[in-house]
Amino acid sequence: MALVNDIITAHSGGEPVTAGQLVTVNVDKVYVQDGNSPTIAKIFGDNGCESVFDKDAVGIFFDHSVITPNIAIANRLKEAHAFAERLGVQVYPQGAGISHVVAMENGWFSPGRIVMGSDSHTCTGGAVQSLALGMGASDIAAAMITGEAWLKVPETVWLNIKGKPLPITKAKDVVLYVLATLGQEKFLYRSVEWMGPWVSELSLDSAATVASLGVELGAKCVFLPDGPGRPHGMRPISPDANGTVLEVDITDLPPMVAKPHSPSNVVPIDEMNHAKIDYVFVGSCTNSRLEDIADVAHQLAGKKVSDRVHCLITPGSKDVYLKAIEKGYISTLTEAGAVVTPPGCGSCLGTQGSIPADGDRILSTMNRNFLGRMGNPEAEIYLASPLVAAHTAVHGRIPSVEDLL
Amino acid sequence: MTEILNVRTRRISGVISTDDIIPGRYKHMHTDTSKLAQHVFENRFPGLAATFHASDLIVADDTFGIGSSREQAVSSLLAAGVTVIVAPRFGRIFFRNCWNLGMFAIEADALRFAEGENIVVNIGDGNLIGADTVVNFTPPPKRMLDMVAAGGLIPSVLRRINKQLLQRKGSTNHV
Numbered sequence: 158m159a160l161v162n163d164i165i166t167a168h169s170g171g172e173p174v175t176a177g178q179l180v181t182v183n184v185d186k187v188y189v190q191d192g193n194s195p196t197i198a199k200i201f202g203d204n205g206c207e208s209v210f211d212k213d214a215v216g217i218f219f220d221h222s223v224i225t226p227n228i229a230i231a232n233r234l235k236e237a238h239a240f241a242e243r244l245g246v247q248v249y250p251q252g253a254g255i256s257h258v259v260a261m262e263n264g265w266f267s268p269g270r271i272v273m274g275s276d277s278h279t280c281t282g283g284a285v286q287s288l289a290l291g292m293g294a295s296d297i298a299a300a301m302i303t304g305e306a307w308l309k310v311p312e313t314v315w316l317n318i319k320g321k322p323l324p325i326t327k328a329k330d331v332v333l334y335v336l337a338t339l340g341q342e343k344f345l346y347r348s349v350e351w352m353g354p355w356v357s358e359l360s361l362d363s364a365a366t367v368a369s370l371g372v373e374l375g376a377k378c379v380f381l382p383d384g385p386g387r388p389h390g391m392r393p394i395s396p397d398a399n400g401t402v403l404e405v406d407i408t409d410l411p412p413m414v415a416k417p418h419s420p421s422n423v424v425p426i427d428e429m430n431h432a433k434i435d436y437v438f439v440g441s442c443t444n445s446r447l448e449d450i451a452d453v454a455h456q457l458a459g460k461k462v463s464d465r466v467h468c469l470i471t472p473g474s475k476d477v478y479l480k481a482i483e484k485g486y487i488s489t490l491t492e493a494g495a496v497v498t499p500p501g502c503g504s505c506l507g508t509q510g511s512i513p514a515d516g517d518r519i520l521s522t523m524n525r526n527f528l529g530r531m532g533n534p535e536a537e538i539y540l541a542s543p544l545v546a547a548h549t550a551v552h553g554r555i556p557s558v559e560d561l562l
Numbered sequence: 563m564t565e566i567l568n569v570r571t572r573r574i575s576g577v578i579s580t581d582d583i584i585p586g587r588y589k590h591m592h593t594d595t596s597k598l599a600q601h602v603f604e605n606r607f608p609g610l611a612a613t614f615h616a617s618d619l620i621v622a623d624d625t626f627g628i629g630s631s632r633e634q635a636v637s638s639l640l641a642a643g644v645t646v647i648v649a650p651r652f653g654r655i656f657f658r659n660c661w662n663l664g665m666f667a668i669e670a671d672a673l674r675f676a677e678g679e680n681i682v683v684n685i686g687d688g689n690l691i692g693a694d695t696v697v698n699f700t701p702p703p704k705r706m707l708d709m710v711a712a713g714g715l716i717p718s719v720l721r722r723i724n725k726q727l728l729q730r731k732g733s734t735n736h737v
Contacts, residue, residue, distance in 0.1 A: 192590045196593050222590060291631045292655060294633040296658060534585075
């Protein structure tokens with residue numbers, strides 16, 4: 158049975174569900190990020206609601222505006238803190254890290270749970286087979302109050318990844334390639350179960366990268382197979398007898414770059430013709446974990462960030478930051494001339510620095526390059542892996558496959 | 563439920579992300595949706611925000627509302643006057659947010675309608691009627707129409723909770 162059907166069945170009274178059905182489910186965990194909590198606080202206030210279904214099952218994360226950039230956002234954060242205190246729920250303050258990264262580290266996601274988050278990249282929890290759903294403020298408020306949500310059972314597609322990419326090609330590159338090859342329509346509204354030898358051997362950090370990009374595929378949720386470092390209770394992934402299986406061959410795949418202004422606008426890295434870059438950002442819920450910081454540190458060791466490049470690195474969580482300090486990565490990055498910021502969402506969406514200048518060309522490890530995403534519509538954003546980002550930071554240009562090998 | 567609306571069509575072209583609808587920096591600044599309404603489509607279609615008025619229907623030609631979960635993408639459009647969005651496909655979270663807030667999100671190809679046409683939308687029957695064109699769509703499930711009739715997700719949830727509380731009180735009294 159498709160994992161999503163199984164999980165929804167277990168959370169909606171035990172009657173087996175089928176795709177297309179509208180059901181009410183019990184929710185195990187609900188979390189909120191700072192950008193949406195003022196809206197949720199307003200919904201609670203406007204409707205005279207004062208409590209949540211379970212204080213231990215609800216968390217508020219302060220990650221989008223860690224270093225508050227202006228008065229308006231400062232005031233919204235103050236409201237969000239007061240709201241969290243009134244409710245008595247779990248609070249992860251500025252500096253704790255990105256909700257999805259911390260939720261994985263702290264066991265909010267675990268196999269078979271239904272977890273709702275007020276941020277679209279909540280789908281990250283699919284890396285450990287949580288039915289992890291990003292939703293809007295009203296859905297989240299309703300779930301916080303009742304512990305329930307309405308769901309339409311999605312159809313499932315199985316995505317079979319064949320072959321192995323080049324060693325310089327990372328999880329991010331593979332998802333961009335899938336998006337370029339199959340497009341969004343095949344995944345829209347659906348549950349996507351990843352399978353094949355490549356995905357089964359991924360580290361948990363890389364699996365989280367793949368899962369975080371589920372929303373960029375257009376999927377409702379994603380599930381990855383069991384692998385090293387995963388919690389107990391992961392189920393084998395196997396397609397239904399008459400299920401839809403999509404195949405993508407990644408044999409010898411080179412790194413990919415998504416050009417402005419869509420994550421679907423993907424080309425192999427050599428087609429970038431060593432394009433000049435002004436600003437490199439390493440961070441976001443897609444690529445800010447220890448493995449990503451290590452990739453960058455290994456590239457920057459004994460080298461210097463180009464004089465022409467502003468290189469910003471934002472670890473995904475306090476835990477990642479502390480481990481990176483312990484391993485000497487932060488010294489390496491700082492010595493090389495990168496600016497390391499406190500943990501959080503970093504400059505991913507223009508709610509804190511660094512905002513790009515007009516005409517800037519940015520190479521970023523984040524998940525979205527929509528026009529104006531980092532706070533300036535006059536800037537161009539290119540998406541790539543941390544390895545590519547690090548090389549770009551040193552040379553001021555996007556590398557070729559030959560440069561990286 | 564037979565919801566009938568008189569609306570003006572507004573054509574929007576291309577894949578539209580929720581970042582395109584309302585840029586991230588604004589949604590972290592304001593909870594007042596009338597303030598957000600001034601900035602809708604600001605990066606993608608500068609100047610468009612000022613041209614919306616009450617009872618506008620957006621006709622999109624590609625995936626609408628992909629990306630971020632920001633409910634403000636819906637609340638800011640509602641505040642700008644948009645009441646219906648017709649698109650061939652929607653971003654999943656945006657679609658939910660629409661219905662939760664009482665915005666009618668309809669999957670259909672309505673490209674036969676020109677910009678600025680006055681049309682009638684019959685939600686319950688599933689059709690859009692222009693001067694010389696009719697576009698049919700699958701009417702939404704009753705559960706979703708009931709939710710909109712109740713004023714959206716939150717009012718419908720609260721109504722249900724209050725009912726349960728009253729019932730519980732009632733049964734206690736009997737004991």
